[in-house]
Amino acid sequence: MNIEANPPTAIPFSVNDAIVGLLENTSDEVRSLVSGMVEEEAESLTMEFYEVMLGDPSAAQFLAHDVVSERLQRTMQEWLRHLFVGLTPARVGFLVARETEVGRVHARIKLPLSLMQAGTRTLCIGMEVRLHAREVPAELALRAEIYLCRLMYLAEGIMLNAYIQDVRKGASAQADYRHAVMTHDTLLERERQRAVLSEWASEVLFSAHSPAQLRRVPKLADSEFGMWFKHKARVLFDGAPDTEIVTEVVEQIDTVLIPKLASGELSPPEGHEVLAELRRQLELVRYLVGDLFDRLTSASSAKDAATGLLSRRHLPTVLEQTIADHAPRHLPFAVLLARVDSPRGDVIDVDSRSAFLHQIAAIFLESVRSSDHLFRYGDDEFLIIAVETDEARAKDLAEAIRKKVLSHHFKLRQNTATHVTVSIGLAVHDGHPDYLQLIRRGELACVLAAVEGGNRLAHA
Numbered sequence: 001m002n003i004e005a006n007p008p009t010a011i012p013f014s015v016n017d018a019i020v021g022l023l024e025n026t027s028d029e030v031r032s033l034v035s036g037m038v039e040e041e042a043e044s045l046t047m048e049f050y051e052v053m054l055g056d057p058s059a060a061q062f063l064a065h066d067v068v069s070e071r072l073q074r075t076m077q078e079w080l081r082h083l084f085v086g087l088t089p090a091r092v093g094f095l096v097a098r099e100t101e102v103g104r105v106h107a108r109i110k111l112p113l114s115l116m117q118a119g120t121r122t123l124c125i126g127m128e129v130r131l132h133a134r135e136v137p138a139e140l141a142l143r144a145e146i147y148l149c150r151l152m153y154l155a156e157g158i159m160l161n162a163y164i165q166d167v168r169k170g171a172s173a174q175a176d177y178r179h180a181v182m183t184h185d186t187l188l189e190r191e192r193q194r195a196v197l198s199e200w201a202s203e204v205l206f207s208a209h210s211p212a213q214l215r216r217v218p219k220l221a222d223s224e225f226g227m228w229f230k231h232k233a234r235v236l237f238d239g240a241p242d243t244e245i246v247t248e249v250v251e252q253i254d255t256v257l258i259p260k261l262a263s264g265e266l267s268p269p270e271g272h273e274v275l276a277e278l279r280r281q282l283e284l285v286r287y288l289v290g291d292l293f294d295r296l297t298s299a300s301s302a303k304d305a306a307t308g309l310l311s312r313r314h315l316p317t318v319l320e321q322t323i324a325d326h327a328p329r330h331l332p333f334a335v336l337l338a339r340v341d342s343p344r345g346d347v348i349d350v351d352s353r354s355a356f357l358h359q360i361a362a363i364f365l366e367s368v369r370s371s372d373h374l375f376r377y378g379d380d381e382f383l384i385i386a387v388e389t390d391e392a393r394a395k396d397l398a399e400a401i402r403k404k405v406l407s408h409h410f411k412l413r414q415n416t417a418t419h420v421t422v423s424i425g426l427a428v429h430d431g432h433p434d435y436l437q438l439i440r441r442g443e444l445a446c447v448l449a450a451v452e453g454g455n456r457l458a459h460a
């Protein structure tokens with residue numbers, strides 16, 4: 001009984017060594033019993049894992065979507081086979097890399113640790129039951145069980161370690177992103193939001209005496225201000241309690257005051273009273289948002305220096321937040337990745353590059369809404385996260401940008417004018433909780449658009 005008999009004298013500190021040690025100290029008989037069982041049962045173990053997880057609402061929400069279930073059913077079986085069937089000392093490095101990746105995926109989708117551990121327990125128990133059901137001597141089954149649990153425990157440790165490191169990195173990236181957004185044209189943003197809120201208020205007040213006209217005004221929550229508040233303010237103001245108050249006041253305006261005015265059933269004094277209340281509530285929103293802006297302190301900017309856009313290192317934070325905002329309400333959103341087709345050194349010389357980047361960034365900026373997120377993604381690449389956007393709207397947006405770039409005369413050094421084109425890859429979020437999947441789809445589509453000749457869009 002090699003493995004249980006080992007005295008704890010030389011405990012390997014590196015996980016690679018621990019796994020190699022476990023493999024070397026385990027008899028071929030035990031290992032082939034386990035590998036045979038997993039080979040035969042990988043599918044049923046995965047089904048069982050799914051059944052158990054779907055029985056718990058907190059776990060089921062991670063698995064409910066079709067794309068997840070299709071992928072995970074397959075990857076879970078592969079995972080079991082990597083660990084228990086194909087593992088040799090020479091392949092331990094690959095195994096560690098793979099477990100690290102899985103831990104990172106779980107961190108990105110914010111899978112609670114308690115669920116990951118419940119997953120390990122489910123798989124372990126499932127394998128133990130299947131081992132003991134085999135017609136082998138009880139002692140052999142017991143040794144196999146110990147080997148299996150130890151290997152599982154080591155694999156879980158690697159996933160856990162990667163998970164924790166990624167969560168830590170994510171927390172500091174989020175703080176960094178807030179810094180970047182805070183210092184980015186805060187004044188401009190403040191003025192813009194003040195203006196769009198006033199615009200909405202004027203439209204409502206102007207229509208206040210015509211219920212039919214009032215019903216055509218969009219809800220405050222769906223107005224440009226409302227969208228900005230929903231999608232940017234929470235991160236920008238770091239969940240300050242006043243953001244909740246603004247959200248409640250906006251809801252009160254949309255669901256109580258405006259419907260009252262639009263009902264056409266109010267007497268003139270009642271109408272005046274509701275209008276006065278609406279003005280007070282709008283004033284409160286203006287005051288609270290102004291106050292939230294006031295409390296933003298200045299901090300060092302983490303922007304892309306050449307364009308003033310957000311740099312791509314903030315992308316994970318924003319995409320995670322966007323998925324968390326949209327998925328529970330089943331709202332669509334899209335990623336558009338645009339790559340400049342032809343302006344490398346041959347067309348745009350080094351001295352003109354900064355002027356070029358400013359002009360193209362301006363085209364993107366004026367094409368998106370203030371609730372969308374715009375990033376400099378690569379040298380000549382820009383990425384848009386278009387919030388609350390379905391495929392049709394995303395295509396319109398991409399097409400509008402493509403045409404604007406095509407028709408723009410870029411004024412460069414010595415007043416030379418240059419034309420460039422862009423290829424745009426478009427991916428609508430398909431429900432997968434891991435943001436990297438979405439970026440990869442956008443990248444793939446962008447490459448497709450470029451290889452098909454550029455100056456076009458492709459859809460993932």
Ligand code: HEM
Binds near residue numbers: 058060072075105
């Ligand atoms: C020991 C426990 C677990 C193992 C071995 C495991 C294994 C895996 C593997 C191999 C992947 C694919 C990673 C990649 O694409 O690179 C993955 C992703 C994922 N896991 Fe887990 N998982 C475990 C627990 C859980 C639990 C408990 C849940 C949810 C209740 C969960 C939900 C997911 C989801 C949603 C994904 C992304 C879907 C995908 O792309 O495959 N996992 N997991």
